[in-house]
Amino acid sequence: MSEVRVLLLPGDGIGPEVLAEARALLEALGPATGLRFSFSDDLIGGAAIDAYGTPLREETIEAARQSDAVLLGAVGGPKWDYLPKATRPEAGLLGLRKELGLFANLRPVKVFDALADASPLKPEIVRGVDLLVVRELTGGLYFGQPSELVRGPEGRRAVDTLPYTEAEIARIVDLAFRLARERRRKVTSVDKANVLNTSQLWREVATEVASRYPEVTLEHALVDSCAMRLVSRPRDFDVLVMENLFGDILSDEAAVLAGSLGMLPSASLHGAPPSRPGSPARLFGLYEPVHGSAPDIAGRGIANPIGAILSAAMLLRWTLGQEAAATAVEAAVADVLDAGIRTADLAGSGTQPVGTAEFGRLVRERA
Amino acid sequence: MSEVRVLLLPGDGIGPEVLAEARALLEALGPATGLRFSFSDDLIGGAAIDAYGTPLREETIEAARQSDAVLLGAVGGPKWDYLPKATRPEAGLLGLRKELGLFANLRPVKVFDALADASPLKPEIVRGVDLLVVRELTGGLYFGQPSELVRGPEGRRAVDTLPYTEAEIARIVDLAFRLARERRRKVTSVDKANVLNTSQLWREVATEVASRYPEVTLEHALVDSCAMRLVSRPRDFDVLVMENLFGDILSDEAAVLAGSLGMLPSASLHGAPPSRPGSPARLFGLYEPVHGSAPDIAGRGIANPIGAILSAAMLLRWTLGQEAAATAVEAAVADVLDAGIRTADLAGSGTQPVGTAEFGRLVRERA
Ligand SMILES: CC(C)[C@H](C(=O)O)[C@@H](O)C(=O)O
Ligand SMILES: CC(C)[C@H](C(=O)O)[C@@H](O)C(=O)O
Numbered sequence: 001m002s003e004v005r006v007l008l009l010p011g012d013g014i015g016p017e018v019l020a021e022a023r024a025l026l027e028a029l030g031p032a033t034g035l036r037f038s039f040s041d042d043l044i045g046g047a048a049i050d051a052y053g054t055p056l057r058e059e060t061i062e063a064a065r066q067s068d069a070v071l072l073g074a075v076g077g078p079k080w081d082y083l084p085k086a087t088r089p090e091a092g093l094l095g096l097r098k099e100l101g102l103f104a105n106l107r108p109v110k111v112f113d114a115l116a117d118a119s120p121l122k123p124e125i126v127r128g129v130d131l132l133v134v135r136e137l138t139g140g141l142y143f144g145q146p147s148e149l150v151r152g153p154e155g156r157r158a159v160d161t162l163p164y165t166e167a168e169i170a171r172i173v174d175l176a177f178r179l180a181r182e183r184r185r186k187v188t189s190v191d192k193a194n195v196l197n198t199s200q201l202w203r204e205v206a207t208e209v210a211s212r213y214p215e216v217t218l219e220h221a222l223v224d225s226c227a228m229r230l231v232s233r234p235r236d237f238d239v240l241v242m243e244n245l246f247g248d249i250l251s252d253e254a255a256v257l258a259g260s261l262g263m264l265p266s267a268s269l270h271g272a273p274p275s276r277p278g279s280p281a282r283l284f285g286l287y288e289p290v291h292g293s294a295p296d297i298a299g300r301g302i303a304n305p306i307g308a309i310l311s312a313a314m315l316l317r318w319t320l321g322q323e324a325a326a327t328a329v330e331a332a333v334a335d336v337l338d339a340g341i342r343t344a345d346l347a348g349s350g351t352q353p354v355g356t357a358e359f360g361r362l363v364r365e366r367a
Numbered sequence: 368m369s370e371v372r373v374l375l376l377p378g379d380g381i382g383p384e385v386l387a388e389a390r391a392l393l394e395a396l397g398p399a400t401g402l403r404f405s406f407s408d409d410l411i412g413g414a415a416i417d418a419y420g421t422p423l424r425e426e427t428i429e430a431a432r433q434s435d436a437v438l439l440g441a442v443g444g445p446k447w448d449y450l451p452k453a454t455r456p457e458a459g460l461l462g463l464r465k466e467l468g469l470f471a472n473l474r475p476v477k478v479f480d481a482l483a484d485a486s487p488l489k490p491e492i493v494r495g496v497d498l499l500v501v502r503e504l505t506g507g508l509y510f511g512q513p514s515e516l517v518r519g520p521e522g523r524r525a526v527d528t529l530p531y532t533e534a535e536i537a538r539i540v541d542l543a544f545r546l547a548r549e550r551r552r553k554v555t556s557v558d559k560a561n562v563l564n565t566s567q568l569w570r571e572v573a574t575e576v577a578s579r580y581p582e583v584t585l586e587h588a589l590v591d592s593c594a595m596r597l598v599s600r601p602r603d604f605d606v607l608v609m610e611n612l613f614g615d616i617l618s619d620e621a622a623v624l625a626g627s628l629g630m631l632p633s634a635s636l637h638g639a640p641p642s643r644p645g646s647p648a649r650l651f652g653l654y655e656p657v658h659g660s661a662p663d664i665a666g667r668g669i670a671n672p673i674g675a676i677l678s679a680a681m682l683l684r685w686t687l688g689q690e691a692a693a694t695a696v697e698a699a700v701a702d703v704l705d706a707g708i709r710t711a712d713l714a715g716s717g718t719q720p721v722g723t724a725e726f727g728r729l730v731r732e733r734a
Contacts, residue, residue, distance in 0.1 A: 076561065085560075085561070085562070085564065085567055088561060090561045090562065094562070120488050120489055120492045120598060120599045120600075121487050121488055121489070121598070122487055122488065122489055125487045141529065141562070141563060142562055144526070147564055148564055149564040149565075149567055149568050155532060155533045155534060156532070156533040156568055156571070156572075157530065157531065157532040157533065157568070158530070158531055158563075158564040158565040158567065158568040159511075159528060159529065159530045159531075159564065159565065160528075160529040160563045160564055160565050161526060161527075161528055161529070162508065162526065162527040162528070162529060163524065163525070163526045164524065164525055164526075165522060165523070165524040166522045166523040166524065167522060192612070192615075193452075194443065194452070194455060194457045195452070195457065195461070195508070195509055196508060196525075196527045197452065197514055197515055197516040197525040197526065197527055198516075198525040198526065198527050200452055200516055200525065201516050201523055201524070201525040204523075205523075223615075223616055224615045224616050224618075224619035225619060225659075227594070227616045227617070227619050227620040228619045228620055228622055228623055228628065230620075231487060231488070231598050231620065231623050232487045232623045233487075245559070246616075248559075248590075248591045249590055249591050249594045249613075249616060250594070251591075252591035252592060252594050252595045253594040253595055253597075253598065253620065255595055256595055256598050256599050261595065292592075
């Protein structure tokens, strides 16, 4: 039996509750996959601030480096909002992404048939949506210098910097094309090329990368009009690729398609997945639900664990090459939803409400 | 009779077609309002590039300065996409905004009852939506320096800069509060304060401004989660205020609520409207529909003129203080829609399709 070392970083708010279900799922899948998961855990975000006075310790980064994958819950909460940006819970997450070189953030949005009516959008608009946002994660405004807030004699002023190099753009766009090749073969590259220099470069490089993938169609879209199309014609999209902040905004927007932010998983990778699935090489990844720490419902056992569970499925797929097991987990989630079982965020007439742990158990039973 | 000088800048694509209806409407309203509109016109954007080799001439800026208001159609199109950013049609619009100091962009999104079912969102989500996006228009990434694309020996790199001063933030947030005071008394200030320094400053200043308006509620929202709420719970919002690029993205997204981008008007102002409507002082403004030049349907007489017509209504309201006339125009548009009359973008079963000019005529008849 091959050992898989997973570092658990539950973080804040509902993080621990949903991560418990992801962990239990992986453990349950051990026998079938021939894998033995060994878990270690550590604090990050607000929890780490409270315990150690910093949102991310060196030891934690090192522990992540020693692991095959990291499963993260969520970070942040109003409790730590008074802190300056650099020492807030979010800085822990950003530091981890940067330190580990996780430049590729994959955020799939797939609408489960049972939830086609759960979204604020009309069912005929969202049914069948299956798109993938590929977000650049270690560049742009999140990390550019200068980045400062100056309290000077003439008043306060602040600046953030949006830099991109051709190499940073090429590697993420290339990864998007590789993924599109295995999907419906369309890439939408999102930018604001009519205003931003970084976007002009982005568009140039995307066009160059596209020439290496003649079987994949490239379409350029301006971020403003894409924000509109994403909710008006979401089935237009297969793979979308964009810079860090655009990806932050548009992937959250796309979450409404799925009916609840609680549904969505993500993977942050430092390279392209091997083109042959099942290859023995493991690709390190950080897996986390897209949702936040939801302090208002934390500790009540009612959070939706699907985002965390589907993140575990992504771990099986991208780090371990276990496509069959990943698909089985996704099918199990669909099954539970088809049976009318829902957590509170998705509750509606004719459905049966359950808590976080019970939902997790029902998925494991079917996976 | 008091004279009102309006500079018409039809621009590209469907710009001229929709602007013709806005002009005709203002002319028709002359007698009732005691105003005599005198129009001049000029080229901007691609049309100006073709005629003069530049998207915005000095003469045009000067003509705008000599006017009480500018009515603009739309700029841009694939024909000019090969040009570098600085000489493209869009640069004409950005130059005009900057030269005229139009820092406040008002983008109201009001869902007409007759169109509650025209949006991709469920009618129960959009019915009754009445929000106002107040977008900062002359700062941030659109104008920050350095802004460059360098083709160096080590490859290409680009940078854009996002700067804000306390004064820039205070004046736009203050304007948002003034407007909210006359509405439902709620301001949502949108930022990314957990990552950006400019957003931290934005949040600080917004909080300070709010203390001068105890009767108005201030709520802070992160741009990512706001992008989600905007489509999932749009009735939560009254006035939203945000920096330039966030405003670009979120106002286009909000357009889906209205059923068609063709519906939406905008006003770009260089100061707060006088608090007493009907005051004789005129506030200079640039009025334009939010939609683009739509080259694919240009010249066919089928474009939706509502965005342009409602922009003329905003001109009546904000530059001329003619609240009654503005409301009459909005009511006339609602009437025509209630009668089941639609342009092609909104056509559906049980509705009667008409062209741009006919729609404009029907609105004038009722205004
Ligand atoms: C918590 C925050 C810093 C983070 C981001 O903006 O990247 C979050 O919104 C996300 O999308 O993962
Ligand atoms: C044409 C473009 C430069 C412009 C902008 O981004 O401001 C447009 O999208 C708008 O929203 O008015």
